[in-house]
Amino acid sequence: MDMNEIKEIFFQECEEQLAELESGLLKLNDGDRDPETVNAVFRAVHSIKGGAGAFGLDDLVSFAHVFETTLDCVRSGKLEPGQDVLKVMLKSADVLADLVSASRDGGSVDESRTRGLVKELEALANGELPSASGHEAPKPAAKAASAAPQEETPKPTDESGFQPIPFSFDGFDDEEPVFEGSIYEVTFKPRRELYSKGNEAALLLRDLSRIGEMSIACDMDELPALDKMDPEASYFSWKISLKTNKGEDDIRTVFEFAEWDCDLEVKLAEEASTDEELPMIPVPFDLSILDDASAAEEEDKAVEPSAVEETAAAAVSAAKVATGIVKAADAAARVAEKKDAASSAAAAAQNNAAAAAAAAGQTIRVDLDRVDRLINLVGELVINQAMLSQSVIENDTNGTSSINMGLEELQQLTREIQDSVMAIRAQPVKPVFQRMSRIVREVADMVGKQIRLVTEGENTEVDKTVIDKLAEPLTHMIRNAVDHGIETPEKREAAGKNPEGTVKLSAKHRSGRILIELQDDGAGINRERVRQKAIDNDLIAADANLSDDEIDNLIFMPGFSTADKISDISGRGVGMDVVKRSIQALGGRISISSRPGHGSTFTMSLPLTLAVLDGMVVTVAGQTLVVPLTAIVETLQPEASAIHSFGANQRLISIRNSFCPLVDVGRILNFRAIQANPVDGVALLVESEGGGQRALMVDAIQGQRQVVIKSLEANYTHVPGIAAATILGDGRVALILDVDAVVAASRGQSLKPEMALKPEMSLAATG
Amino acid sequence: MKKKVLTVDDSRTIRNMLLVTLNNAGFETIQAEDGVEGLEVLEDANPDVIVTDINMPRLDGFGFIEGVRRNEKYRAVPILVLTTESDQEKKNRARQAGATGWIVKPFDPAKLIDAIERVTA
Structure with a gap:
């Protein structure tokens, strides 16, 4: 997966989040005050902002940020989501949607609208209710007060109100003398909490060692006797002398995660006062305990060449004690694990139940093409099954009922498969x-x-x-x-x-x-x-x-x-x-x-689907056609007395005292040269576009059935008067009538006797 | 041995970015979509480090961290919080819940990997 694919996922997700956002806002608009609704709305904007940030979509980020800030006020109860407030929010949701599509498709957005909403949102966040007109611009002074407890807004000119993290290394680098060999004295005393939050003194010291040359001394005075020792307490503190060309801030950054849970002092060492006040035992800083490798290569880090061998040894053993503590903790964890194992069977059962419950709401994303392929194949299957049934029935002289039963089951299964496959495409x-x-x-x-x-x-x-x-x-x-x-x-x-x-x-x-x-x-x-x-x-x-x-x-x-x-x-x-x-x-x-x-x-x-259609199968001039059932109002057998001639070759049929033009489908489609006698056929009363009714003349009705629609354009070419094709149970291709087109053609008939679609139609009739 | 990272985030976009970034950096990655799922998969995942979002449905990042810390086996596993919040309040709450450190979104891969390496041996 590359970034473009992830970006695609991001936009898909945006759509979902936008939908979530809107439905949440509408719920709030209806008076829903469930905190989870507010949270969901907030999360939607928050997620969009998060993803947009990752892709550097700055416009989106800055608008989402302002929106989010205002939503946060609602979340924390500072802002009551009344009608006026929600009106602004719903508009903001629309703008957010516009910004998302602009980011995706590269279009542009109405910037003045965006700016106006940013102002309105900021005003809301500052506790100003929207004025009656809703357009009064908030005073610029209000901006400084936004998001109260933060440091000063670093960029007051940024009208989006987006506040970058006020954290800079640059200033210090400039001010500090850059000569190499600035020596800092760092005192680091972790508290118990440092360890309980998953931080580790050794790792912090390791990171510190990466920014310069350091010598380190460990104060182990507080370490009690083993029997009095609390394995999770913090007993050691360190005094580090660090020679680096980096600034104090870089040193503090190392302890960024830990600074609340330790006493940390960083100061520039005064040349004179180096060794005097170090009553502690200098410790060779041995990082090997971190990776279990040999300690040998760390030898050069032993900083005090004058240190007595024994002290060094003592220090190492102290380090070992520390490792021992970790090991003990590990062992304890393992015991706990074993205890757990006893109840693990029960737990596993529970897990399964939970997984099953979770599965209920699970979804997968599938490429639409794959689904369409499957639907096509199932369509073929349905046709094939129908053909098979038909040929079995035709050849079944002995009445072998087991085959028939099997076929019936097959038919049932195919239907079910078809329905299930159709359901895949179904969406709310x-x-x-x-x-x-x-x-x-x-x-x-x-x-x-x-x-x-x-x-x-x-x-x-x-x-x-x-x-x-x-x-x-x-x-x-x-x-x-x-x-x-x-x-x-x-x-x-x-x-x-x-x-x-x-x-x-x-x-x-x-x-x-x-x-x-x-x-x-x-x-x-x-x-x-x-x-x-x-x-x-x-x-x-x-x-x-x-x-x-x-x-x-x-x-x-x-x-x-x-x-x-x-x-x-x-x-x-x-x-x-x-x-x-x-x-x-x-x-x-x-x-x-x-x-x-x-x-x-x-x-x-x-x-419910466009893949199948309920149709009436009819015969016209020896051809089988399918007329969509939805178009048919009623069918009737015309009587000679109801047929009236009108003009040169127009005919009308009288139905319940009103006249309706009679259209010979065979003539329109050029299946035959002269009009058939309506009395020999059946009239389908259809309603076409514009609400007009026409009586379509066909020769006979074969029956009604569901047919699988096959595109004619995709397989052949567009044929006027024909909407699509299908394959019947006997394997024959039947054309599906485009009722509207036929009716439209019938209107033009009197004006232009030579129909424009004539040459093509003869193709269709023969092909 | 590959280090295992459990990531918890409700955004599919961020999950994918984490997955790609972490896999490219040679980590084994397990993913959960919210705090509840995170706690569910925790036992089997047995992660060396956890990266979690704050704003999530069902159970947010604070609740998730507290849940992890209550678990005897994982109470000392490093947890990094992914957050777009730059304000101190959110960081403090995460810390109080027991987070080890944080990564400010939008993260860039280097920052993420760096933070993970800072808290793992």
Whole structure:
């Protein structure tokens, strides 16, 4: 793994942390005061900052730092996370998200916005509540007071407020005389705590020896008799004379980790007073005890050549005693270990239980390509299994039931495998829902409304592709709901409603599909205006008799949205046809219901996966086609009396007293040259984009089944009128009809008898 | 023999950086994602030194250090705290909990290895 890969992981992690941050802030916004929620929010920002620091993403670090400081105030109870405070925080979360994507993709961020938020955050951290306008700049004086107990801010000009660690070696190096041979006298007396925190005097002395030439004396006066000795107490102290060209700070840095737990004195030795006040026994500093190697090579470190041999020996044995203490401690630990061994079986069992419990929440990350490959293979398996079943049934003259039973089991297993594999791609809709809360905030801010987004069922799972493609239409609809659906606070109050509007986004599973609802408590659709608009735009006849529902659904019609002023009235309609088209492209449906004065609800029903499709298998001019079931409203057997000719070669079918254009699929796809007689076939009433209904004529219906979708583009080329292909149980390839394209082509038919897709279609028909 | 380092950090990014840095420096690395997991793996990991983050879910670094120090077998194992906090208060709390030393994030590999070597023989 190299740094780039880790960086990639970092950005993935950022996404997760940002989601965590936002959902935490939203929880706080809803009045949740669980300290763990605050902690999680803090940790999210903290983690982003930590990782960003490692990659030198300075903009990200400095903003995260300010954000973190303010969050810390919330965490420590200094700042009450009220609505105003959270508003700033949520905006900061958005900026943080922008900074993350800018760091990843190299884009730019709105710097003035970032700076403004930094100021607001700092003001919050300094105990200033956001002013009503929210934009009053904090006084510069406030900055010095931030993060109270620290040393003076070293860089007051740094407007991010980021404070580097005030720790510098440079100053000392300059001031100290640099001649080699500065001699320091260091007195070092560890306390018991030094050892209990895992520090080790010998290691500290070793490090000290690395910065210069040193002579060392150990004071062992306090060492009691062995029987009175506490093996964990600290008895020794050292007096070190260090000849170095480094400064006092470098010496102190060696004891950085230990300085609280020892008495340490560092001073420049005065030339005159060297040896006199050393009543202690000089010790040859023998580091060999650290690595069990021979002591021989350390000989040159014996500093006092004049020392008596015996004293030296005594010193060595003292060192041995020290080692002995360590060994004794080790032995004690081993005994303890043995005692533990008795209960280890029980402990192991417990461990296993704990591991199993932990496993419940465990996840692995898998490359999406691998999953897709697996899904493809399972698709093949399903097809293969179906083919096998079919050929067994065809050849099974003796009725060998054991084979049939085996096949049934195989079928069951394949289904289960398919479902499980599909489940791998399933993801909660949460990330998309979370993105929406930002859009609500931003649009509401822009149009000066107060809006709360409530989400429900955000853990509902659906195929990742569906999720990815859901974001765009959903964004569009949310914008509409905020901009046009919810009224201004004044209007709401006048209508006796809560000035704060509510937009509710919910997801749930229903009969193998996912149902997403977007509900607002706004004014609802102004049907009179919508109707008028539709008439003005020639979408409906002036005297058309439409039900309320039909009027509401007019907003999905293409051409409706191109109208200019719809956004000024309480109705909707900006680009709703686009939304509908994207939902349908996902194999979904969308509908609206509205209650004037109470708001509107959009309901989307989407397939759980795009890899399989429920289809109706039909025959057209000897070809087998699959029509997506979601497009079909009903099927009917046309009677001769219901068919009416219209124009040169157009026909209409009358269904319950209304006329619907009849489209011969075989003719559109150029499977045949002349129109078939509708009475011989079956009509599929389909709803296509724009809400228009058409009756598609096919020759016969073979049945309904789930088919595995195979991309035609990937394997062949795009064919107009055809969405994709599939392989049926008998091994034949069947084309999946693109209902919208066929309907669109049927509209153009009267204008252009020679269809543009003709040459290609003949290819498809033969190929 | 390779020295064993137990790292405890909830950030996947930092875990990976630690892993790469430590492995490159010739350490054997065991990783845990938070204090609770850290204490769980402690027994089997038998580390020579522990590197831990402070801000973690479930059990933070302070709690983890105290937990290690309560363990008879590991109460003297060196523990380095990874921290972005430069303020003294956090360091003091870590010290009171029983930390041996600290590494200020963003760590650079040399600093990390240096700190580990300072507290291990």
